[in-house]
Amino acid sequence: xxxxxxxxxxxxxxxxxxxxxxxxxxxxxxxxxxxxxxxxxxxxxxxxxxxxxxxxxxxxxxxxxxxxxxxxxxxxxxxxxxxxxxxxxxxxxxxxxxxxxxxxxxxxxxxxxxxxxxxxxxxxxxxxxxxxxxxxxxxxxxxxxxxxxxxxxxxxxxxxxxxxxxxxxxxxxxxxxxxxxxxxxxxxxxxxxxxxxxxxxxxxxxxxxxxxxxxxxxxxxxxxxxxxxxxxxxxxxxxxxxxxxxxxxxxxxxxxxxxxxxxxxxxxxxxxxxxxxxxxxxxxxxxxxxxxxxxxxxxxxxxxxxxxxxxxxxxxxxxxxxxxxxxxxxxxxxxxxxxxxxxxxxxxxxxxxxxxxxxxxxxxxxxxxxxxxxxxxx
Numbered sequence: 001x002x003x004x005x006x007x008x009x010x011x012x013x014x015x016x017x018x019x020x021x022x023x024x025x026x027x028x029x030x031x032x033x034x035x036x037x038x039x040x041x042x043x044x045x046x047x048x049x050x051x052x053x054x055x056x057x058x059x060x061x062x063x064x065x066x067x068x069x070x071x072x073x074x075x076x077x078x079x080x081x082x083x084x085x086x087x088x089x090x091x092x093x094x095x096x097x098x099x100x101x102x103x104x105x106x107x108x109x110x111x112x113x114x115x116x117x118x119x120x121x122x123x124x125x126x127x128x129x130x131x132x133x134x135x136x137x138x139x140x141x142x143x144x145x146x147x148x149x150x151x152x153x154x155x156x157x158x159x160x161x162x163x164x165x166x167x168x169x170x171x172x173x174x175x176x177x178x179x180x181x182x183x184x185x186x187x188x189x190x191x192x193x194x195x196x197x198x199x200x201x202x203x204x205x206x207x208x209x210x211x212x213x214x215x216x217x218x219x220x221x222x223x224x225x226x227x228x229x230x231x232x233x234x235x236x237x238x239x240x241x242x243x244x245x246x247x248x249x250x251x252x253x254x255x256x257x258x259x260x261x262x263x264x265x266x267x268x269x270x271x272x273x274x275x276x277x278x279x280x281x282x283x284x285x286x287x288x289x290x291x292x293x294x295x296x297x298x299x300x301x302x303x304x305x306x307x308x309x310x311x312x313x314x315x316x317x318x319x320x321x322x323x324x325x326x327x328x329x330x331x332x333x334x335x336x337x338x339x340x341x342x343x344x345x346x347x348x349x350x351x352x353x354x355x356x357x358x359x360x361x362x363x364x365x366x367x368x369x370x371x372x373x374x375x376x377x378x
Contacts, residue, residue, distance in 0.1 A: 020261040020297060023247035027240050029267035031299040034215055039155055039193045040303075046330055047075035048346045049157050049339040051308050052093065056342060059100070059120045059133055061091045063140040067148055072343045073352070076155025081142055082162070083177040088112040089142040089184060095162055097139075100124070108162070108173055115139045127313030146188045156194035157337070158185075159219065160207075165200035166224075166231040178206035185214055199224075201269040202237050208270035217273030217303075218266035222280050225256040232259075241268055253285075260287055263298045274298065275305040275337055278322055281329055291334040304329075305337025312341045323349060 034040050040047070053065025054072060061079055069077040080093040090112060098104045101118040119136040149156060160177055162170065181203075185194050196207050197217040204216045229252070232238070232245050241264055249255045259265060266274065274294060281290045294302045306329065309322055326349075329335040340346040 020258065022262060022264075023244055025247045026244035026262070026264060029264060031263060031267050031302055032270060032272040033299070033301055034195075034272045034303055035192075035213075037192060038215055039153060040195065040215075042153070043075045043155065044352075045336045046305075046338040046350060047155060047336060048073075048343055048350065048352065049155070049305075049337050050074040050077040050343050051339050051341050052079060053077060054343065055312060056131065057133075059122075059124060059137050061093055061140075062120060062137040063091075063145055064137060066091070066140075066145050069343070070149065070152050070154060073347060074154070074343045076157050076337075077149070078157040078159060078339055079142075079145070080159045080161050081177070081181060082107040083173065083180055084112045084115065085109055086111045086113075087176070087180065089177075089180055090115060091140050091142050091145060093161070112141070127311075127315075129312060131312065143184060143188075146184065146190065150188045150190055150193070153193070156190055157339070158194055158196050160196065160198040160200065160203045163199040163219075165198075165202055166227055166235065168234045168236060171202065171235070171237065174200055174202045175206050178203040179210060182207045182210040182214060186211060191215075195273055197273070197275065201265045201271075202235070204266075204269040204271060205237075212270070215272050216270055217275065218263075218269065218271040220260065220266075220274070220276040220280070222256075222277060222283070222286060224259070225253060225286065227256070228252045229255045239268065241265065257286060261293055261297055263294070267298070273303045273305065273337070275307060275339065278306040278309065278325055278329075281306060281325065281334075291329065291332050303336050304334045305339060306335055307339035309338055309340040310342035310345050 050069035050072060052060035053062065054068050055065060058065030058068060066077055066079055079091050082090050082092050084090055085108065092107055094100065096104055096106055097118055100120050102121055103118050105114065107115065116138060118139065120139065122133045122136050124131045160181055181196060185191060185196065191213050195215050195217050197219050198204050199219045199221065201218060204218065207214055208216050229245065229248060229250065238245055244264065248258045280286060282288055287293055291304065294304060306326065309326055310319055326335060338346055
């Protein structure tokens with residue numbers, strides 16, 4: 001007689017999710033999975049994402065920094081995108097050029113030629129830390145970067161700017177930016193290599209509407225916790241969420257929790273990923289049991305990540321705090337994207353091999369087995 005006995009060993013901690021009672025006016029919306037044929041699924045998680053290129057070696061969001069990330073053994077790179085006044089897409093992080101160039105210009109109110117006249121400084125101060133680079137550099141065009149990176153099997157994690165979704169007067173800018181980004185992703189053959197993200201879910205929604213085959217995702221931050229519900233209602237782009245928002249909590253903090261826990265804005269935008277500041281995860285002020293709640297309220301298979309690990313503006317003590325939380329989240333099965341200013345240190349923490357293109361090894365102490373199956377006959 002042959003018997004097959006299967007033992008299922010759960011090694012993850014069990015956390016009770018936070019439940020949320022939605023008003024009856026709120027629609028039932030899905031949170032999408034990343035398509036199975038996307039490059040994302042061909043890489044071993046967590047993915048190490050080079051934040052704004054290699055910003056400790058080259059100024060952030062520069063051509064040299066992004067291209068250098070291709071040889072850093074990162075699984076992907078992140079960069080920031082603005083539309084200029086003359087409809088060019090440039091790679092830059094801030095609304096204003098002052099911090100990076102010493103000259104004050106609003107990026108989206110400037111032409112590309114005006115931005116090209118500026119020089120990115122060779123000395124940058126972040127959080128009391130000073131970084132010096134070999135030379136000054138220029139603000140690059142997105143297309144110039146993608147002409148090179150599109151030839152590589154590296155995840156393109158591309159963020160659309162400006163970040164703030166709650167400025168109604170920028171609605172046309174949001175739509176135009178998203179339209180141009182969707183067009184260049186298709187033009188460069190990056191539909192299966194890119195995840196297009198923004199804190200502004202209006203942009204995300206437009207990209208998805210233009211090309212449903214493009215994978216889009218949500219960024220979220222506690223900086224929105226002080227935005228009253230009235231700011232959301234001013235957007236005039238709520239669609240089938242308008243009555244739901246009106247019926248949501250009136251208190252500003254409670255409404256922030258409502259947005260985070262329900263994920264309704266992100267679902268409406270067609271998101272397939274959720275990434276937020278690592279400080280927001282398991283933060284008792286907002287959502288103490290983040291991953292279980294996202295799995296319950298978004299999707300059982302929701303893809304999550306966090307930023308910015310080893311941020312150049314943080315102290316070593318803060319790095320160690322972030323490390324502990326990151327490893328905890330990974331043990332819980334989250335943190336599929338590890339967005340970092342220090343690719344080498346992140347890879348070391350995660351125990352990733354130094355060989356690009358091979359199966360990457362994980363340190364056993366950070367692997368969380370959802371289940372382990374033993375089979376034997378007797």
